[in-house]
Structures are given as structure tokens and as C-alpha cells.
Amino acid sequence: MKDKVLINLGSFAFLALALILLNSCSEDDDSPSSGEIRNYVTSVDGFVHVAAKGKSTYLGSNLGGVRQSETPQMEAFFTYDFYIGETEVTCGEFNALLRSADVKCNGKYNDESPITNVTFYDAVLFANAKSKKENLDTVYSYTSASFDASGSCENLTGLAFHEKVKGYRLPTEAEWIYVASQGWNPEKGWNSVNSDFKFHDVATSPANNLGVYDMAGNVLEWVNDWLTYFKNAPVTNFVGGADEGSLGERVVKGGSYRDLPSATTLHSRSDVYTVTSSAKGDYLGFRLALGEIPNAIWLDESGTEKESIVNSQVDFLEMKHLTGTFETKLVFRNDVTNKLSFIDFGSGVTSVIEIEGTQKAYHPDVSPDGKRVAYCTGVEGVNVSSSVYVRNLDASGSGLVKLDVENAAIPRWHVLDNGDTAIVYVSSAANNKESSAFASTSTWQVPFKNGKFGKPKKLFDGAYHGGVSPSKKLAVTGARLLRARVAPSGKTVANGTDTVWYGGEQACNASLANDGSDRTLFLDFGGKTGAKFVGETYRTHERLLVADDKGRLVQSIASPKGYTFDHSEWVLGGSNYAVATLANASGAHEKIVLINLSDSTVKTLVEGEELWHPCLWHSRSNYNSKDLDTDSAGVYYLPSAYYSALELRVKMQRFWENRDEITAVALGSSRTMFALHDKSIKSYNMLNMAFSAGQMTGISYLFVNYVMNHLKNLKVLVLEMSPDFLWYHGYGTWTGVIYERVPGFKYDENHNFWVDGLPEHFIDAAKVTPRPETALQHPYTLEDFLLPDIFWGTPLITRDTMEAEMDSPIYEENFKCFKAIVDIARQNGIKVVVAVYPQHPGYAFTGSFGVYGPRRSYAYAIIDSVKKMDVVLFDENKFGAHDYTDNMAYNVDHLSTSGAMQFTQRLDLLLSKLGEN
Template sequence: MKNFIRHPFCYRVLCFISLILGVSCNEENPVFAVPTNPSVVNEIDGFVFVKAGGNSTFLGTDVNGARTSETPRMKVHFTYNFYISKNEVTRGEYNALRNGAGAECHEACDDQSPVTNVSYFDAVLYANAKSKAYNLDTVYTYTKATFNPKGGCDDLDGLVFREDVNGFRLPTEAEWVYAASHGWNPEAGWHSENSGFVAHDVATSPANTLGIYDMAGNVLEWVNDWLTYFRQEPVTNFVGGADGGGLGERVVKGGSYRNDPSLINIYSRGDIYTVVSSAKADYIGFRLALGAIPNATMLDERGSVKESVVNSLAETNDVKHLTGTYESKLVFRNDVTGNLAFIEYGTGFNSVTEIKDSLQVYHPDVSPDGKRVAFCTGIEGGVRPSSVYVRNLDATGSGLVKLDVENAVIPRWRILENGDTAIVYVSSAADNSDDASFAAMSTWQVPFNNGQFGIPKKIFDGAFHGGVSADKQLAVTGSKLLRAKMATISSVVFNGVDSIWYGGEQACNVSLANDGSNRTLFLDFGGATGAQFVGQSYNTHERLLVMNNRGELVQSVAAPAGYTFDHTEWAIGGSNLAVATLANVNGVHQKIVLVDFSDGSVKTLVEGDELWHPCLWHSRNRFDSVNLDTDSAGVYYHPSASYGAIDLRVKMERFWEYRDELTAVALGSSRTMFALYDKDVKSQRILNMAFSSGQVTGMEYLFENYVLNHVKNLKVVVLEMSPAMLWTDRYDTWSEVIYNRVPGYKYDESHGFWVDGLPDHFLDAVKASPRPKTAMLFDYDLEDFLMPSRNWGEAVCVRDSNVLTLDSPLLKRNLKTFEDMVQKARARGITVIVTVLPQNPGYAKTGTFGIYGPRRSYAMEIINEIGKLDVIMFDENKFGEHDYTSEMAYNTDHLSALGAKQYTHRLDSLLATLEN
């Protein structure tokens, strides 16, 4: 089994030894500034030396009812030791290095309180700052930081964790669990039963047997890892997911002051809602670790070991600005594994997906619609047998089909005059310098429709694998000569004349542009012709060269210093862009770059160990218009946004697509989102627009600005009433949803929410904007929003009900907002159904209404008052006296799919009575 190796083995060994001896791998500062004697480190810097090498721990659990992301129980071995801070980072420590950037203080906090309300990015920047303070290399690198008005970090573009660097960092989940397992005792920490629902100064509860404080309770803690699924087999030096998967989810550990001690588990990995890097809460803080991790093991989103990790460095918006569309995909060969890998930039979070099977994959080419990829098992310049395959561009590479011919190399898609798709390939891509040998090769075309190959037909003699032009006037090839065929093609047969371009000098990696310009892109070997054109000499592959359709040099782009180009290809989709790999001085293909010939810029897309044969596809449908800014129009999601924006991204697309058909809309929080399966409602055409963290301000915003303005056939609105909503400030959740780098809502707002009609292509822009596909923390997909059956569990409260008083100005303001929605709906003749969603019946035996409060007596008073409005009450909670069984629950306040079936049926029956 291969482990992720980003640097030479000897360098890794040196870094590991340096951790033990206290020597940094920073060439400028070879002496480690932190004392190496564990007792001295503990005394001066508050770090504990953890002797993990040779030992192991367990992550996850096999307990029934645990989240899928927390199973199965996985054994993790350590071959190294590390340091971990004995305290959670305090507000005073944080302020000393980051001046309080982004960290908001609760009422009882002081310099010894754990710093909270900081994002993962804030924690990373603090770790880097501490490394610099001790004259160490920084563990985290990034290309750009984005800060909010309060100084907090919302995003770090191109963030890379360098696990082999000896500096300060967040602990891995495995390190955290190993340290926490030495005397795990949630009862002794600060929890909901003794904390007063506020964080306490660090080290005011008992330490564990390693002398570490507050690992169980006080505040949840960021750890370093991307969230990924576990595996049955043991792993060594585990550092989490290779990337953030389809959503960019992170791991938090330890429970907090608002959790019941019985529910603070060492295996828990998340919060109530999906945790992404930009998330912040007054109960989430962090602690630091110190030291390099040798031979780290990462897992992919499916829990398989990543033999070679590829880091995505380009943000979706960066690629969009170059290609003109969010619908872009990068496909390439990971030469370490031999597998095909790809990135879908349209998901917002640019995770690298690798299709694993036994086939060797070379020269991938994406189909015109972006849904399939063709590839071959041979390589340019090779002589061994090769086959051509096509498969779907998805995580499993489904729909694999093979072209049944003796030999086929370097496939390229094309669209025929009748609109069908076909693939052009060659019988051999071997050395073409000998005329007779080249003439013995041939170029073929085969139809491909409905997932199947048709009958191949020979186009002409000679292997022109660099491409055949759309206008059928030019075909090119390289390796070793740059050959061209220029002629008119009758329907199938190419009756052209062969020519040798570039003065007969050596050329390779030839690619014909697909934008109608018939330009040829290629690399040379520092030949005289290229040097004369450029005006200076250069070495092999140091220049990208471009010829026009007559074989005349017209442009050149230099490789970045210290690198040479390889594997050059024009981007697919008709643009002035090309992709290439960059090889370092040792010939390692470390990067894939995007070259913009309009200005000669070179932008890194990904980096790794050996990345070959990139192909960049982007949609030809660019919705540029003087009336539509596609950087903002319909963009309802960004990776730095909170979890509620993820759900709303899907809901907003459905809203715009079905607005003319809708007769009913439901608004609320995740309780409604999971309880109402709108596709099963028969009596009305209803859209469930509820979303995670939904509250009254968000409901009103959507209702007033979207629903009332655009749902012209609206008859019914379903409004959730969860009393705890009424004590939730808009800035706690809603502002994070719509204003945290999500431009679509502000764009709509600045255009009056389109009350006079949508501009052309607006819906197209919405559909093309970034959209995540799935979340690992929760067991629902972003299509149906249905949860599996678990149980109600414990009737816990994570909020102090005593502080939710009836004289709260926030309560009065939210009640007024809710009443205004009802009045506006009734003024238009719209029926209002107020629904109370079922929660754990165990709350009937407590003094609280639900997980967030308030007191049951207050909730009863509020619901009774709302019932006096001109509304229809649909109370399925009945203060716990309901008939939703435990198997109908996902957790203490959300229904499973089985519960959603019952809830939806009952609401549908109620809606049907309104029609009658």
C-alpha cells in the first residue's frame, strides 16, 4: 500500500527525527525554538508531550444509531509522538497573536476563557502566527485570505495542510482522541448540568491523566481533519480526509457546556448542523498541537486510503472568471495510482474524485455535454497495444464501455453535422518520424450514442491524433514531427495532402483548438525555429507554442521559473484557454495549470505527486448579458456560507423553476425541511422552502420578497412555529446564510427582486451556479431531504430555558414579524397553516418545550396566542402527546423518512379539505 508522499523519503525521515530532537526543517532557522524537555515545554508553553509512537487508539463506534459518519469503529496506529496544549486556546492568548480577529465574547468571558466564535480558518491563522512567533515553518499555506468586517477569516483560498512540517497546528482527530482517552470523564467537565450554559475559564475542571484539561465539555474543539468516512481496516498516522468531499465538512470534538454529559461521546465528530470551515459558534473553540506527522494516511470521501493526494488550489470563482461559466470540469490521470481523477467546479467545493479500477487511464477527453469521458490505455509515443473506453464522469465511473477494435489510442470527441456525437481515434500514436511507418497508421471515427459505440470508419491514412478541425479543413499530430493534413473532407473521407510543419524540428503534445480558429498548440525541444520566434534560446518544453491554420507561429507562453510544460491541451468549450502540467527540475509533474492566451497568465489548478494528461471542459452556454451579472445572478451558495445556504441553494432553483405552477409554499427550519416531503403531496403543488437554521427573519425574507412577488397562483402558505425561533436573532443565522459571500440574494435585492420580470437566461444562470451534491454529517441527500430512522433519544436541552423570558424585546420583535406574515397572506386571500412539528415526547416530562427551550408554559402561551390569529393550526407535537413513534424519528427534534411519510399524509389531507 502506498501512502501519501509529497516530499522525498529522506526529507520525511529528517523531519520526523527533527520533531524528537527539536530541530526544524526550516533551512533558515535550523534550531527549534521550543524547549524539547517535556516538563519544560509543559511549564513554559502549556504543552504536554504525548508518547503515542507504537500505540494506537480507536475512532468512531459500532453503537447502534450512531451517525454513518461515525461508523465503523476504526483502529489507528501511531509511529510518532507529538505535543498538545493542555488548555483550550484562551481569549488572552488569541488576542495576543490575532488581536481578537472575529472572536465575539459572551457575557462571562475574560482572558482565561476559551476563545470561541472563531472559524476553522481563524484557528489555522492563529496556528501559523504561533509558528512564526517561535521561528518555525508554518504548517498551513494558502493563496488568498478573505476577512469579514470584524476581522474574522471567512475563507482561505488554496488552503493546504503540510503534515510533514514541524510547526504549530490543530491536532488531528486521532491525536485528539488518543490524548482525550487518558481519563475520559464528561461528568467531571463543564456541561449543561453544571455550566449555567456558558463557557468557563480553562483548567477550572479536573485534568485527565495526561494533565490535559477540558477535553470533555466546556467548548467543542476544531481539529485538523476533513470529515471522511471510516473503514473497517486499521490505518497508521491517520490525518482525516484527503479533502472536504462534496461539501467541505470538518470535524469538531469534545462536547460543550450546553451538552448533557451522557451525550458527550469521545467518538462524536460533529455538531447539530453540518460543520464547514467557515462555521462559528459561541460554544466552539480549539487547542493546538505541535510536530510533524510522518507518512500520513488520508482517506477519500468513501473511506478508502488515498495512495496519492491531490490538492485543489483554484476556487470556483477563479475558474468561472476564466471560462465564463460555473459549469467546468477538470479531468486528469493520477500517475501514482494510474486512475482517472476529476474535479467538478460546479459543486462549489472543489473536491478531487478518483475513479478506482484496474484500467490504466491515459489521454482523457470529456464529451461535449460534460457527462462522459473517453480515454485510452496507451500513451502518445508508445507502441504497446491500447484500447479506447468511455465511462460516465461520476464517482464510480459507471457505464463503462469498450471500443471493440484491435488497437485504438488518444480518443477525441466531436459533434457531427447531424448533431450526433462521435469519437476520433488513431490506430497507433507511436513515433511518426518515419514516413512509411506513419503511412501504415490510420485515423478513425466511430459514432457514440446512447452509451454505445457504433461502427468505426477509417477517415484517412496516418495517425492524426492531435485533432481534426470542426470545419474539416485541418488535422494535426506530433511525436516526433509536427505533421498536418490540409484539405477538404467529403462527408467521411479526408482526401488531403500531408505537410510537415515547424521546419521538421521535434515537436510533441500537439492539440488542435476547438473554437474554430484551427490554431495548433504544441511543445518543442528548444529548437531554432522557436528560439528565433521568441527572440531568445530556451530549453526543452520551456515554451508553449501556438501556430495558426497555415502553420505559422503566432504566440508563445513561458513556463514559470523552475518548471517546464508537458501534456498540453486546448480547453474544451471554445475559449482562449489551455491546460498543461508543470514538471519540476526532477521531472515530477507536480501541477496542472490553466494558461490564458489572452494575457499569457498561468494559474495553478491542482498540485500533487504525478499529474498527467489534463483535460478542461466547460459549458459553451455562457449567459453573459448587459442585463445579467453571472458572477452574482442566481448564485445562492458559496463554500464559506453557513449550512442553511446549502439547503436553500436547492430550494431556490426549484422555486424559480416551478414558481408558475406552485399553489402552496412551506417555510420553516430543518424540522419542516425533513418532515414535509413535498413530492408526495397530491392536493396542492407545494414547495418545501424550509432550510437548516431557518428562523422567523429568514422565513419573512423569503415569503415577502420571493413567494409573494412571484407565486401568482398561491393559495396556501405553511408556516412553522417552533417557539424557540422567537428568541433567535437574525444575525445568529439568517445573515450568515445570505450575506456570507453568497451574492445571489443581494443581487436580487438590488434589482427589486425582479417584480417586473426575470431577465433572459436568469433560470439558466441559477442552474449553472455552484451546487453541492451531498453532506456526510447527515444522512440525507440534497434532492429529497429525507432522514433514516433512528430514535428520539434523550430529551436534552442545549439552551438555558430560564433566560428565554416573555419580556424579551427579541421575542416581541419576532412575534410581530410572524404576525405580519400572517396578515400579509390573509390580505391576499391566502390561507395560512401554522404547523408545530413533533419533537421527542420525553420533553413532556421536563420543564422545557424542546431542545432549544423555552419553558413549556411560555411555549403554550405563545402557541395559544398564535392560534387566535386568522390561521389554521396544525399541531403535530401536542406538547409531546403525539403518536410519532421512535422509529419515525431521526433524533430528538427531527423526523425520519418514516415520520415524514405520516406528517406529509396528514398535511396533504388537511390541504385537500381546503380544496373541498
């Protein structure tokens, strides 16, 4: 069972944390210097100079059976040299920079041990600290840092990698492979054959041909790259994924003391399970590199080269606190690529997704339900032909439809009185300075339903692309002049009169509020009217101005120093916020910012090269009340938690939604999760609540507090028995990686697990809590949890079987817990089926039960003890004597889809017979 988990089982603390935060956490401190000249070193103690310029290496593999993210093989060229650490960073080195000298990393460490149990963020902080110590610029910048209870950094908000800065950093995957390939020999490194399943001091195994140690074995190593697919063509100066992608996965390299030499390959990029930036383990460390990377190339999650890199500067929790809901999306135009991009903050990650195949796209506007985006091909103030399109707000931009009219520009969604949606657009986005030319344009409305446009209807003359108010009392436009169309008393804007506001001075970027206030947001050109209102002169676009429904100025907000506003728009959803871009002194639109009209603060959301036309949408559904805190309710997944929390987040939603209909439930680890396809069970209404690394602590927590309290019609419990998971502590599989890292379970606990009933809108709130779709490393969906057919592979053993003793307190506690679950279920009339899942049949020829042990003799004794309980034993492993063939396996201890279908059908037959008794 025990899925290999990157987690610190012996936690440590940073004693110099306050000093680190003072020196490292501010954006100013960790941004690369722009005027100061540093003295760069030409040789580096403890580092090897790598002459890579003009050379290449190969990433990935074309061999069969490798992970999807490890293929195709891609050649990576270098146009630069760099330095790399001779050894992995040691405990002594880490202590010297980030902890007081008298603190030891762990009882089994000494100063020459490789530092482990560190997150990617810890490695970044160490690299920055080393750069500062040696008077170099820092390569990484960020806006804030957060730390877990052990003092390990679990998040760096706004983290950005500045590849052109010469400072200490993690090596890229391409750099790591190039160095490691110079004399690759896993047989000579510390591995599961010779290590006694423990790491060794650095440089105690032979160096490779460049004089670099421990690249094949000892401890797994962080590298700098976000995980992404490769492309089937050479890449020069490859630096990994453009951003965190769908889940925020990182690349780790090199194998460790617990891996077989045959399983330690150059192409491997991962651990057994998903590796994110906050992961850590006692077999995961890092080494550093040094040197600039010119003309770097990133790939997006699909393996396509990125022309422009955009970095989010807020995380999804901060955005939730700003907008009041997890359902928040930011859409904008990337003017470098001519495409629309978006961030779905509700996914729990801040990956910037570029919509494929977008035509030249300007002025995006998100639909009221947040699922579609409308845009046009013309830009405000320019007299060009333009078309309006609508497409789904997803990576492929599916569902593309075009409004079939001669000319249409600057679409804005509206909700009609009957609840249907429509789009208001104008016949021209040209500047409106000449009254006669403006009068020849018009404003239109077209229904949009079921992915199709209806018949357009003209509303009135004049191109009022700044918006028509929901009350139909006002319409505005700004492109040279701030024009308004005002409805007469008792009438609508269709019968209104046209007027010019703001004294006829030049204005642009007009946007009409959608909160019912009929305020107008706009920018000006440093006009006299604005200067009089503000009380001082200012330059073009240095002030964001707000007018009331009569055109009178009521508010002004200054742009941040060194920048001017552009592309201002009200936030959709009725909040008192606006979004805009910030242009620097050269006119480059470097940032998208959120402006709080309540306190005049300006918050940076994203940074990039040329970011245009932002549209920020959030749901109007905010279920916060005295009985429901949506910061916690149903939040069973956060990025700082282990990936199994995401699996549970999906299953907990299903649990709450279907609790009255569920008659059978399965609990266990990933072996249960992948082998039992609950939707295929016909004899009962089954919910599979198993999760990766599931162990007795977490299983018991779910069973006692959720299953027994809420599944009133439960008839059958399918409970996994994997002898190996009885020797794993609950802290590393449940408490420290899920329970303590997400608020949902503690929130339920603090409310007595809702035994007296759920508060109103609890399930509604749970449905919109963070949920990424899936991970690159795992080719299964979060709907079915089925793995592809590959093969059993080699019967690996990654834990010393002699360590597992029957008198272990951990074993005794876990077995006691297992028996207690059985007893509670039987006392409540629930039939218990104990399932033993197939593993590689080759373990029959070893002394181990499976990949994580224990001794086969102990496993026999445990299964015999289970047989004596009041349960039905469903043993499909049979100590290797099973009929699950090679094409029914995904790896040594997980069934593939074919295997899952066989297992599920057999279990269903067994369950149907139980129902007859």
C-alpha cells in the same frame, strides 16, 4: 426549531489584519522552508509531551444509533510522539498574536477564557503565527485569504497541510482522541448540568491523566481533519480525509458547556448540523498540537486509503472568472495510482475525485456536454496496444463502455454537422518519425450516442491524434515530428495532403484549437526554429509554442522558472486558454497549470506528485449580459455560507422553475423541511421552502419578497410555529449566515425581486450555480429531504429555559413578524395552516417545550395566541401527547422518513378538506 448554528452572534474584528496578510497570505511566506535549518524545541511551555509511539486508539463506534460517519470503529496506530496544548487556546493568547493588545474578544471574555467564534481558518492563521513567532516553519500554506465583515477568515484558497513540517498545527482527530481517552470523564467537565450554559476559564475543571484540561466539555474544539468515513481495518498515522469531499466538512471534538455529559462522547465528530471550515460559534474553539507526522495516511470520502494527495490551488469562483461559467471540470491522470481524477468546479467545492476502477487511463477528453470522459490505455509516442473507453464523469465511473476494435488511442470528441457526437481516434499512438510507418497508421471516427458506440469509419491514413479541426480543413499530430494534413481548396482534410511543419525538428504534445482558429499548440526540444522565433535559446519543453493554420509560429510562452511544460492541450469550450503539466528539475509532474494565451500568464490549478494529461472543459453557455450578471444571478449558495444556504439553493431553483404551478407553500425550519414531503401532497401543488435554522427573519424575507410577488396561484400557506425559534435573533440564522454570504438574494433585491419579469436566461443561469450533492453528516438527498428512521433518543435541553422571557425584544419582534405573515396571507385570500411539529415525547416530563426551550408555560401561551388568529392550527406535537413512535424519529426534534409520511398524509387530508370549504 432553532437548529444549533455555528455562528458568531457577537461579531469581532481583527485590528491587525493588514499585518497578518503581509506576513501570512503569500504562498512564499507560508510554504515550508526548504534550505533553512530551524532550531526545534525539545520541550514546550504550556504543552504536554504525548508518548504515543507504538500505541493506538480507537476512532468511531460500533454502537447502534451513531451517525454513519462515526462507524465502523477504526483502530489508529502511531509511529511518533507529539505535543498537545494543556488547555484550549485562550482569548489572551489569541489577542497577543492576531489582534492588538487592547482589543477584547467579547464582553464576556477575559484573558483566560477559551477563544471562540473562530473559524477553522482563524485557527490555522493562529497556528502559523505562533510558528513564526517561535522561529518554526509554518505547517499550513495557502495562496490567498478572504475575511468576512467581522474580520474572521472565511476562506484560505489553496490551503495545504504539510504534515512533515514541525510547527504548530491543530491536532488530528486520532491524536485528540488518544489524549482525551487518558481519563475521559465528561461528568467532571463543564457541561449543561453544571455550566449555567456558559463557557468557563480554561483549566477550571479537573485535568485528565496526562495533565490536559477541558477535553470533555467547556467548548467544542476544531481538529485538523477533513471529515471522511472510517475503514474497517487499522490505520497507522491517520490524518483524516484527503480533501474537502462533497461539501467541505470538518471534524470537531469534545462537546461543550451546552451538552449533557451523556451526549459528550469520544466518537462524536460533529455538531448538530454540518460543520464546514467557515463555521463558528460561541461554543467552538480549539487547541494546538506540535510535531511532524511521518508516513501519514489519508482516506478518501468512501474510507479508502489515498496513495496520492492532490490539492486544488484555485477556488470555484476564481475558476468561474477565468472560464466565464460555473460549469467547469478538470480531468487528469494520477500517474501514482494509474487512475483518472477530476474536479467539478460547478459543485462549489474543489474536491479531487478519483474515479473508481479505472484501467490504466491516458489522454482523457471530456464530452461536449461535460458528462462523460473518453480515454485510452496507451500513451503518446509509445508503440503499445491500446483501447478506447468512455465512462460517465462521476466517482464510480458508471456507464463504462469499450470501443470494440483491435487498437485505438488518444480519443477526441467531435460534434457532427447534425448535432450528434462522435469520437475521433487513431489506430496507433507510436512516434511518427518514419514516414512509411506513419503511413501505415490511420485516423478513425466512431459515432457515440445514448451511451453506446456506433460503427467506426476510417477518415484517412496517418495517425493524427493532435486533433481534426471542426472545419475539417486541418489535422495535426506530434510525437517526434509535427505533422499536418491540410485540405485543398474547397475540399476536406480527407482529401488533404500530408506535410511536416516546424522544419522537421523534434516536437510533441500537439493539440489543435477548438475555437475555429485552427491554431496548433505544441512543445519542442529547444529547436533552432523555436530559438530563432523566441530570440534566445532554451531547453526542452521550456517553451509552449503556437502555430497558425499554415504551420507558422505566432506565439511562444515561457514555462515558470524551475519548471518545464508537458502534456499541453487546448482548453475545451472555445476559450483562449491551454492546460499543461509542470515538471520540476527531477522530472516530477508536480502541477497542472492554466495558460492564458491572451496575456501569456500561467496559473497553477492543482498540485500533487505525478499529475499527467490534463483536460479542462467548460460549457460554452455564458449568459452574462447587460441584464444578467451570472456572478450573482441565482447564486443562493457559496461554501462560506451556512449549510442551510445549500438547501435554499435547491428550493429557490424549484421556486423559479415552478412558480406558475405552485398552489401551496410551506415555510419554516428543518422541522418543516424533514417532516413535510411536498412531493407526497396530492391536494395541492406544494413547495416546501423550509430550511435548517429557519427563523422569522428569513421566513418573512422569503414570504414577502418571493412568495407574495411570484406565486400568483397560491391558495395555502403552511407556516411553522415552533415557540423556541421566537427567541433567536435573525442575524445568526439568516442575515449573517445566508443573506450576507451569498449574492443571489441581494441581487434579486437590487432588481426589485423581478416583479416586472425575469431577465432572459435567469433560470438557465440559476441551474448551473454551485451545488454540492449532500453532506456526510446528513443521510438525506437534496431531492427528497428525508431522514432515516433512528429513534427519539434522550430529551436533551441545550439552552437555559429561564433565559427566554416574554418581554424580550427579540421575542416581541419575532412574534410580531409571525403575525404579520399571517395577516398578509389572509388579506390576500390565502388560507394559513400553522403547523407544530412533533418533538421527543419525554419533554412532557421536563420544564422545557423542547431541545432549545422555552418554558412550557410560555409555549402554552404562545400556542393559545396563535389559536386566536385567523388560521387552522395543525398541532402534531400536542406537548408530547402525540403518537409519533420511536421508529418515526431521527433525533429529539426531527421526524424520520416514517414520521414524515405520517405527518404528510395527515396534513394532506387536512388540506383536501380546506379545499372543500
